[in-house]
Amino acid sequence: MKGYLWTGGPGSSASEAPQVEGRLAPWEAIAVDAVGNVIEFWGFKRNQGRVWALLYLRGEPLTAGEIERELDLSKGGVSMLLRDLERWGVIQRVRLPQDTAWRYGAENDLVRMVTHVIEEREAGFVARIRADLAEARRLAETQDGLPPDRLQRLEKMATLAEHVERALRLFIKTSRLDVSGVLSVFRDEATGSRRGLK
Template sequence: MKGYLWTGGVTPPGTEPLTAPGALAPWEAMAVEAVGNVIEFWGFKRNQGRVWALLYLRGEPLTAGEIERELDLSKGGVSMLLRDLERWGVVQRVRQPQDTVWRYAAETDLVRMVTHVIEEREAGFVSRIRADLSEARRLAQEAGEVASERLQRLEKMATLSEHVEKAIRLFIKTARLDVGGVLGAFRDEPGPSSKKSR
């Protein structure tokens, strides 16, 4: 599992503050790196978080060339990052009348941004897991030789995946994440301590 690089906001004596290779101020570099670390921890590319954070903090559209210089990234790398971020609705491409090049602006509605990403990635992933578990349940029932306890556990796994998918779909519609059903899927199974004789 990847860890989060925590700087704690304190620079050890005799060391330089955290800075990025571009023209970022120390505070800006620290914020950009922090977002990059969180995004990487969630399984995305670190530089996707850094690009979004830079655009969000600047509050104005930047060209791909400006992003390259500020974050010390390659032209091809920035192109790929922006393509992914656009697809997820995290960054928008804009062009002002006087401009001859495209500029990129960050999505500033954080709830909408998270919703886009969840809809694009997590919802589809959970949906595939639910379909696989449903098929596993069907195959186990057809086999006719699977112990009832194992069938019940498989049923709980399938039920859990259905609750997770519903919670994600609800979040996408209402921006509220309800995990009550997810936790409830395992509540009725007694734990090891409750199985002991009194």
């Protein structure tokens, strides 16, 4: 949300930025940033999305140093970003036989990362909210002289929370299902070659 207002839209600044080092093509820069923004929207770091996008677009594994240059990030930052992405299973670390440095390649399941992490988040989060509301209710019940309608409203609140929770779960599930279609398309591309892309 926030990160999406910063600067000139597509074709304005990005097209002629005097990037000295990074040789990102303008179209790459735009796409990479778009993914960065999406990912930030979902509560991740913008640069996590940018790194994944770069790796995905390039198709072949890059080294940390290359990423650093292309995306104009710091050494340390790249290291941490890659660690996160690898832990989430959206990139893969490979060591080419004759090569001295690790290379990182994009997995295709960015979506799995999003749903997975959201799931995880949601689990702990929702559990906590639940517990809190339950606790509040317990406390409220032991308090005498409390108008019954107050308690009633508290209970309604808990109900509401449960429904929102259900909706969230549902979203994650459907989103994953819905997206599995896309993933299969991706996979086709990975193994075979072009064929009209649906």
